[in-house]
Amino acid sequence: MRNNEVRVGRIGATLHEPDDEPAAALVIHPATATPSRFYANFAAYLADNGIATVTYDYRGTGRSGSPRANRSLGMRDWITEDVPAVTAWTAARFPGLPQLAIGHSVGGHALALGYGGPGLSGLVILASHAASARAVPDPAERRRVRLLLHVVGPALGSVLGYVPARRLGLGEDIPAAAMRQWGGWAKLDGYFFDDPAMDAAARAATVTQPVLAVGFTDDKWATPASIDRLTSHLTAAPVERRTYSPADGGVDAIGHHGFLRRGVRDTLWPELLTWLQKQSSMTDSR
Template identity: 75%
Template sequence: MRNSKIQVPVDGGGVISGTLWEPADNAHATLVIHPATATPERFYAGFAAFLAGNGIAAVTYDYRGTGGSGSPRVHRHLGMRDWMEGDVPAAAAWAAERFPGLPRLAIGHSLGGHALSLGNGTAGLTAFALLASHAGTARAVPDPVERFRVRLLLHVLGPALGAVLGYVPARRLGLGEDIPAAAMRQWGGWARLPRYFFDDPAMRARERAATVTQPVLAIGFTDDPWATPEQVDFLTSHLTAANVERRTYSPADGGVARIGHHGFLRRGVQETLWPEVVTWLSKHAQSAPR
């Protein structure tokens, strides 16, 4: 396995920085990992290396204004919609151009899965997996303490700090990487709505989700404090033209004490859960027309 840094221009301005993870021998498919909000590219390195070790060339990256893809203050105007409609298709197009003729796959983690569910970056995809992607309305968080924390961060602290600083110091708030102010405003706005961005007329989310036709593997976890099985199901219920397979794993399934919203990407489940997902992806890659 070998890896190399990449730079991908985005229509409308800016560049996303990422890494290409390649098998030692010829790849039989290519896959882009579209990240979760405020989750750095390096968090996906272990899983990307595992994919490469199984013959799949993988791309990881940071959204503009996060991690290695530029200052969140400089990119303060970028919202989540900009990431979904700009960065996700740009990364997908780069991988398609770099590996012409190979079956194309994707994994969307949380926000990355939202983008795929609305058809962003799906042109020419053979299949894709959604990882802990859900309709992220704050009122659906089951634990009252966590629900209060989410509302405090998304509706009070985050927007206020963004207005003052031009970015949100999410790292200090325990949310991951720092993000642009506009991304926090949009996140908080959608989280107030009963059906998340499906209640935002500007997104045309129901209409766009209904255009997705690829096979989809939607994965959730019993101990995820945000992406509950019900909210995952609500998101995938809008993929009316797709063949959706649902899987919900418990920590016991992974042989670990906790998985939560991010734990699938940690090496503790490398021997238990990762092979199942790679098998599903490889099966669809092998059945893709050449």
Template identity: 65%
Template sequence: MRNNETVRIPVATGGAVTATLFAPGEPVAVLVVHPATATPQGFYASFAGYLAEHGIATVTYDYRGTGRSGSPRDHRDLGMRDWIGADAPAVAAWAAERFPALPRLAVGHSLGGHVIALGAAGPELSAAVIVASHVAAVHTIPSFLERVRVRVMLHVLGPALGRLLGYVPASKLGLGEDLPATAMTEWGSWARMRNYFFDDPSMRAAERAATVTAPILAVGTSDDPWSTPSQMDALTGHLTGTTVERRTYAPAAAGVPMIGHHGLLRRSMRDAVWPELVAWLHAHAAKATR
């Protein structure tokens, strides 16, 4: 039997995030799903429910100023570093407090993978899966047309609309959920840098990545227009304090025409990919309880 519960989790720097707990009757581990930029927690509901069906209590959430965690206009001064450095640790701490005796796991999608790679997914993490997360510099996007589109969105339209409206109507730009203006500005700034936030001294990204000790499974797809296998490796290469296992899924092998940046966590991957992820998580949760 599974119960879903909506919770409000205070953030140390102010405000709160809205989260959903998918709880099995007798969980064997607790896991937090750290979301991608502009991706609402509802997107992860099927995956979270699947994890709960397999004994893993799972928490999904929205970063402040997105989805159910407040309007982007009211949180216009929040940047991505605030989501990574304050929101994600708050949710991880809440999950650990709610299930203190259970192994702690994490799944990070895109920006959520940066949460894990920068050591912000909580202390005493037993293992984590990074999904479609990479060094997200625009110059690494293989397609010329996609590079142009992303540059226009991140460096022209997004910042201009943020200054005009106090938030970025990303939903109208094809970028997902609406975003706080500062988050868009910071995203665009990092995307200009050759090595993304690793070139931002204020982030201390390489130093933080080197502190991660939990085993990592980094998964991506062969048809992701942004998170290419080489750029995923560029991210995980900074995880020098742990072991990283890499897997790349191709659409043909998964029995679908395309997977893309979000596809691994869609319901269509329930039979082709999710059992492998759950098996890996269960194996590491079991090691943590020995």
């Protein structure tokens, strides 16, 4: 397996390639405040199984520019611009190969709204949901989410020009506008489906590729019910839902990020790989 650092405009990315000719190409669209290096082990696993895989950082995060210098970039910019840009680069780099995608959290939002493009053979939305902060079932987590998204995060963003998410236990630092938009959507019952600027319901209805929606019983944010709220808008796509417990993965906890950790490599990763390979092999017959 070979790794190469690449640039997609202002976006820093890594291409994980198999030693032999790949059978498919895939992009992992990351979660908010989650650096591309977090996906490296899973990307290597896919590459070792014949799928060339691209990981990257949204603009204003990680290797794609400082959050302070990109303070005006919102989540909408990541969804409508960064996701299509990396998708197009990957398709051009691997012409003729089946194109696949995995979207984690906000990355899954982008795929559910069709920004992964019509050329995908299949897409996975991982721990992606559509629900307001008030829908978080655990009271303590609900209070924490509201405090971070509606009070502390926006206040720090206004003062600093970026949100020090690392110090807040949210991952990588992010632009101030991304936090404002995230918090704004989290106040709406239907999340971004209630934001007229997103045209989200109409866009989701245009997705026709096979979708695998994966969730976890111990994810305090993306609960099975809130994932269903997202997938209910995929009215033209065949959607398969899978919900795993920590016991299914042979681990103590999975939560919002644990699927990408090596602890479930031998238990849960093979099932996702099999699904991706199936979509890839079916491309020519569609």
